[in-house]
Amino acid sequence: MKITIIGHGNVGGALATAWARAGHKILIGTRKTDDAKAKDLITSHPNIEQKPMSMAITESEVILIATPAHVTAELAQSWGALPGKVIIDATNAIWKQPEPYETGYHAFVDICKAEVVKAFNTTGFENMADPRYCDTTADMFVAGDSEKAQDIAIRLAKDAGFETVYNFGGADKVKALEHFAFGWINLAIMQGEGRQMALKILKR
Template identity: 50%
Template sequence: MQIAIIGTGNVGGALATQWSKKGHHLNLGVQDAQNFKGKKLLQNPNTQVFHIAEAVAKSEVVLIATPPTAIFDIIAMVGDFSGKIVIDATNTVAKKPEPYATVYHCLTDKTNAEVVKCFNSTGFENMLNPVYDSEGIDMFMAGDSQKAKEITKQLALDCGFGTCWDFGKGDKVELLEKFALSWINLAIIQGHGRNLAFKVIKRQ
């Protein structure tokens, strides 16, 4: 699959690395191709760099892993998102993309992409290595597009996550950001460390 990575920092870099190992084609979308965070990702297999609009044009799936307020610049640069699956991995921890509650809400209002919120609920180290005691930890996604969810679930499995729970439709996106805050609370604020992950257990 051709995947554009917009935001090639901690999260974009971790997911790009995992997907490149699985044979996906990674199109890093950056503002300055000479100088961007994650330049070493170009050493990964199947990985090239383009300006943001070109990376999106070449790709079926687009990962947004930037500060939330960057979404306005990105939408302006890309223009047309028709036919694209867009995965929003951002969290509005510090600053919301006003007047929207989340990047997901901005994308569903301002573009015609198939949007899903995913890869926001754990630390980037867990995306680079989602295996604890030989078992994949869980990932979670929310949004109104079934098509986006099917593709995103497979991409989560390709990263090594055990499964990707459907957290619900678009009305659960803010809850999924709060779930991410719960991870941040345990790992960072309560001081348990970033080597900590969520896994759902069900009784048969």
């Protein structure tokens, strides 16, 4: 799969590396040509390339968004309609929303008319780089109305090493998935459990 990554910091960088190792072609869509972080990623794996953002958006069918959430509406406006493209929104609008939208997911659905899914937002980037814990793996969760986008996000979560991926529901559960992410942030950071922890659903 050819995947464009917009926002190649902690989350974008971890997933670029994980997906490149799984055999996907990664385009890092950058705002500036001389980008040190993008250069580091390119040199880390032959499957990772850098392209100007607009070119990277055009060339891939799947686009991961891993920027601050509040810039998503502005980014979506700059790209316009992207019918048929799959947008995976990993952002969390916990501290600042992409006004007038509640979340990045809602901005991309409304402005880009794309197949959108919220995913890769509920755990720390360290777990995206390596979801393994002893003899088990962290769980991943996806939400949104597009079955096609959910299927792709589930496949890519598995390619990154997440064994179990839960469907958290449709568009009406996207904000709930961000609140769920806040559960991890609260425990890991605010309550001091540390970032080397992950959520796992137990069943019987």
